[in-house]
Amino acid sequence: MSHGEDIELAVPSVPSSPPEASEDPAVPPAPAAPATPATPVMPGGTRPDRAPQWLSLTVPAVFVVLWSSAFIAAVFGTDAAPPLMLTFARFAVAGVLLTLIALFSRSPWPRGRLLLHVIVVGLLMQAVQFGAFYNAIGAGLPGGVVALIQGFNPVIIALLAGGVLGEKINRSQWLGFAVGAVGVGMAVVGQLSVSLTAVLLSFLGLLGLSLGTVYQKRFTQGTDVRSSTAVHFLVSAPVVGLLSLLLEDQRVSDWGAFSASLAWIVLINSVGTFLLLNTMLRKQAASRVGTLFFLTPAVTALLSWIVIGQTLSPMAITGLVLGGAGVLLTGRK
Numbered sequence: 126m127s128h129g130e131d132i133e134l135a136v137p138s139v140p141s142s143p144p145e146a147s148e149d150p151a152v153p154p155a156p157a158a159p160a161t162p163a164t165p166v167m168p169g170g171t172r173p174d175r176a177p178q179w180l181s182l183t184v185p186a187v188f189v190v191l192w193s194s195a196f197i198a199a200v201f202g203t204d205a206a207p208p209l210m211l212t213f214a215r216f217a218v219a220g221v222l223l224t225l226i227a228l229f230s231r232s233p234w235p236r237g238r239l240l241l242h243v244i245v246v247g248l249l250m251q252a253v254q255f256g257a258f259y260n261a262i263g264a265g266l267p268g269g270v271v272a273l274i275q276g277f278n279p280v281i282i283a284l285l286a287g288g289v290l291g292e293k294i295n296r297s298q299w300l301g302f303a304v305g306a307v308g309v310g311m312a313v314v315g316q317l318s319v320s321l322t323a324v325l326l327s328f329l330g331l332l333g334l335s336l337g338t339v340y341q342k343r344f345t346q347g348t349d350v351r352s353s354t355a356v357h358f359l360v361s362a363p364v365v366g367l368l369s370l371l372l373e374d375q376r377v378s379d380w381g382a383f384s385a386s387l388a389w390i391v392l393i394n395s396v397g398t399f400l401l402l403n404t405m406l407r408k409q410a411a412s413r414v415g416t417l418f419f420l421t422p423a424v425t426a427l428l429s430w431i432v433i434g435q436t437l438s439p440m441a442i443t444g445l446v447l448g449g450a451g452v453l454l455t456g457r458k
């Protein structure tokens with residue numbers, strides 16, 4: 126994120142009493158002491174008009190870790206309940222919670238045509254993305270593999286951002302996209318061991334995320350993060366809920382695991398990560414925000430190994446390394 130320029134405030138020193146007039150008219154009065162510029166410094170050495178550098182570095186890192194944890198929580202949740210039922214519960218609870226936050230903070234709500242655009246973004250980034258991803262996980266595709274497929278998001282955004290948003294992408298960034306895509310592809314190929322349907326569902330979720338990200342950047346600039354994200358959840362909940370009633374058996378086999386998974390997904394993933402994502406999209410180019418998803422496969426793989434004991438093949442590990450190299454290339458100007 127960009128920082129404001131340093132501003133030095135010059136405050137002239139004020140003498141405690143006026144200089145005494147010289148009794149000898151031939152001798153001019155002594156000049157006043159030169160003004161000493163004073164730069165206000167906040168505790169810890171931070172200037173008040175400049176955001177701390179650690180904050181701009183921490184927000185993307187926190188976003189990647191929290192986003193990656195959603196795949197681990199989804200594994201537990203879909204083991205305890207049908208995937209669309211879990212998705213509906215996530216949207217319903219998160220939508221109510223964010224609505225209360227938006228009302229309490231008196232956030233402006235989108236209206237008219239802008240509201241329609243926000244609804245489209247919500248259906249793409251929420252209903253399509255997570256409805257497809259959770260079904261893929263419920264069909265047996267490991268959460269780490271879903272994250273690897275989602276890692277193609279920066280490539281799709283790169284293909285769309287130039288024509289739709291008019292964003293300029295230099296050669297180094299294109300090289301980064303290519304290297305990252307190859308890396309993610311290697312990781313996915315090394316992990317494919319389940320049904321083709323689950324893989325196709327994951328790519329459908331990827332398409333929803335990519336289209337939603339670009340559409341949001343193009344048509345919903347200037348909307349309040351809290352109210353717009355609340356709308357995303359509120360419009361997606363009935364759509365997914367209806368599909369769940371039509372296609373699934375409404376039964377929860379483990380209420381403890383379901384409740385814990387839902388609490389984490391709602392509080393951490395639904396509210397925390399999407400507020401961070403929408404905030405970053407308002408501050409940075411969509412293509413640069415999208416490159417963060419190149420990091421989620423590696424982080425998800427690490428979390429999968431720590432939490433549920435999943436391991437990766439040498440090819441997958443090589444792919445994750447290439448994906449990280451792609452991030453570094455893409456971030457270069």
